[in-house]
Amino acid sequence: MNLLVIGTGAIGSFYGALLAKTGHSVAVVARSDYEAVKARGIHIRSETLGDTTFRPAAVVRSAAELDGRPDGVLLCVKVVEGADRVGLLRDAVGPGTSIVLISNGIDIEPEIAAAFPDNELVSGLAFIGVTRTAPGEIWHQAYGRLMLGNYPGGASERVKALAASFELAGINGVATENITTARWQKCVWNAAFNPLSVLSGGLDTRDILSTQEGFVRAIMQEIRAVAAANGHPLPEDIVDKNIASTYKMPPYKTSMLVDFEAGQPMETEAILGNAVRAGQRAGVAIPHLESVYALMKLRELRTVKSR
Numbered sequence: 001m002n003l004l005v006i007g008t009g010a011i012g013s014f015y016g017a018l019l020a021k022t023g024h025s026v027a028v029v030a031r032s033d034y035e036a037v038k039a040r041g042i043h044i045r046s047e048t049l050g051d052t053t054f055r056p057a058a059v060v061r062s063a064a065e066l067d068g069r070p071d072g073v074l075l076c077v078k079v080v081e082g083a084d085r086v087g088l089l090r091d092a093v094g095p096g097t098s099i100v101l102i103s104n105g106i107d108i109e110p111e112i113a114a115a116f117p118d119n120e121l122v123s124g125l126a127f128i129g130v131t132r133t134a135p136g137e138i139w140h141q142a143y144g145r146l147m148l149g150n151y152p153g154g155a156s157e158r159v160k161a162l163a164a165s166f167e168l169a170g171i172n173g174v175a176t177e178n179i180t181t182a183r184w185q186k187c188v189w190n191a192a193f194n195p196l197s198v199l200s201g202g203l204d205t206r207d208i209l210s211t212q213e214g215f216v217r218a219i220m221q222e223i224r225a226v227a228a229a230n231g232h233p234l235p236e237d238i239v240d241k242n243i244a245s246t247y248k249m250p251p252y253k254t255s256m257l258v259d260f261e262a263g264q265p266m267e268t269e270a271i272l273g274n275a276v277r278a279g280q281r282a283g284v285a286i287p288h289l290e291s292v293y294a295l296m297k298l299r300e301l302r303t304v305k306s307r
């Protein structure tokens with residue numbers, strides 16, 4: 001397939017490189033690291049897959065510079081205020097283009113579905129630890145599973161083909177019929193650890209869990225209740241399983257904490273705000289989530305005022 005990746009950060013570079021490895025033609029839209037990527041490609045240091053250099057089929061600053069429209073465009077930007085996702089896609093999407101969103105959060109699809117009602121929309125969840133350490137330099141620390149499904153439900157042949165490509169490239173590529181439920185499932189972890197890592201002033205998952213397990217569990221249970229009230233019942237043992245697997249993980253610094261420390265906008269609305277609003281609309285009692293969300297908004301305000 002002819003593919004375009006928008007955003008040469010950690011996620012876009014890593015998954016774009018895997019697609020290129022399996023024979024797809026992969027072009028990229030780069031912003032701050034355009035010069036580096038154009039000159040040297042993207043170097044990926046992976047703890048599990050070895051080192052590789054990804055040389056994109058084309059490196060552009062905007063999709064408008066490309067001839068023709070791709071079969072698929074992977075939008076790999078953070079879902080934050082000021083990220084004009086529809087604008088970024090506008091010049092990339094033609095009549096037959098599938099749009100693939102790879103990002104954290106809840107309800108991140110409706111805006112894109114409304115703007116491109118005639119295009120296939122694929123929603124993706126990455127279970128990975130990967131970071132851009134310098135322009136054109138990616139460090140893949142651990143994991144890698146990518147879950148893909150059509151929004152709001154289903155798994156088309158194209159979704160299955162993409163998942164199979166990722167599997168071929170050495171990671172776990174999963175095509176799911178129910179990506180919306182999967183988003184809620186992932187949010188159980190993100191809604192607890194991402195904000196607490198920031199609000200604690202920079203603690204990793206191990207420190208948070210070993211000192212505040214009850215608080216973490218309360219947040220996770222509230223996400224489970226909100227998901228159920230929105231038609232996505234999650235397994236009864238989902239909280240226990242998340243707690244157990246996090247104890248087994250090496251201490252981890254969340255992506256939200258990385259953004260906070262870099263003074264970058266955080267995905268507070270995508271991960272927390274949208275879940276809080278879904279809970280409030282459904283009349284679910286979510287005192288822990290509402291408090292953590294309010295504290296994150298104050299934290300964000302403090303960052304904005306100190307700029």
Ligand SMILES: NC(=O)C1=CN([C@@H]2O[C@H](COP(=O)(O)OP(=O)(O)OC[C@H]3O[C@@H](n4cnc5c(N)ncnc54)[C@H](OP(=O)(O)O)[C@@H]3O)[C@@H](O)[C@H]2O)C=CC1
Nearest residue numbers: 007008009010011031032076077078103104126128129130
């Ligand atoms: N990294 C990880 O391990 C994980 C990330 N995720 C999720 O994946 C998503 C992507 O995260 P990640 O890759 O880590 O983020 P990064 O910050 O590493 O990358 C984001 C990329 O988007 C680019 N971008 C933003 N706006 C524009 C624009 N207007 N034009 C062109 N490029 C733009 C940035 O460009 P620029 O260089 O100019 O800033 C950057 O290259 C997020 O939703 C995150 O939560 C989920 C699980 C794990």
Ligand SMILES: CC(C)(CO)C(=O)C(=O)O
Nearest residue numbers: 104126127128254255256
């Ligand atoms: C769950 C995790 C660590 C990636 O799998 C993540 O989503 C994050 O750091 O935001």
